[in-house]
Amino acid sequence: MNKFIVSIAALALATTAALAQSAPVKTGDSAKGKVLTDTSGMTLYTFDKDAAGKSACNGPCATNWPPLMAAADAKAAGGFTVIVRDDGGKQWAQGGKPLYTWKNDKKPGDVTGDGFANGAWHIAKP
Numbered sequence: 001m002n003k004f005i006v007s008i009a010a011l012a013l014a015t016t017a018a019l020a021q022s023a024p025v026k027t028g029d030s031a032k033g034k035v036l037t038d039t040s041g042m043t044l045y046t047f048d049k050d051a052a053g054k055s056a057c058n059g060p061c062a063t064n065w066p067p068l069m070a071a072a073d074a075k076a077a078g079g080f081t082v083i084v085r086d087d088g089g090k091q092w093a094q095g096g097k098p099l100y101t102w103k104n105d106k107k108p109g110d111v112t113g114d115g116f117a118n119g120a121w122h123i124a125k126p
Contacts (some may be wrong), residue, residue: 013077023080023092024068027126030111035093036124038068041108044099044124052096058086065113065121067091068099099124 025044028037036044045065049056057065070082070090081093092099102113102121114123 022077023070023074023094025080025092025094030109030123032111032114033121034126035111036099036126037108038101042105043109043111043113044068045102045113045121046094046095046097046124047100048120048122050098053081053083053093055083055085055091055098057098057100062100063101063104065100066103068101093126094124097124 003072009111024039026037026039026041028035028043030043038044044047047055047057047065050077054080055062057067067089068091069084069093072090074090074092076082079094081096083096085091094115102116104110104112111123113121115121
């Protein structure tokens, strides 16, 4: 009986650790269909000028397009990876494309950043 309880406890800890490392994204609804969102429900975006695994949005750009930051110990999970930004911080990425929110989106479902800067910014899709 004790081995059974220990096994269940170990499984629960492993599951909790795996969930803690998963990307903090959800799927939300917008006027343009399903979108990826942060945990607050705000739409996430990708930027054409980013290279796979490398953010080109730093300084004032990152003020306007806040990166979806990852914890220092975050690990890739479920199609999401973690990249290292120029300032040493970690950021979540989907398929190698870093993820951002947009400062002008005011409520969940807003997609005002889609197509911004001559079409360089895009809604991140689930």
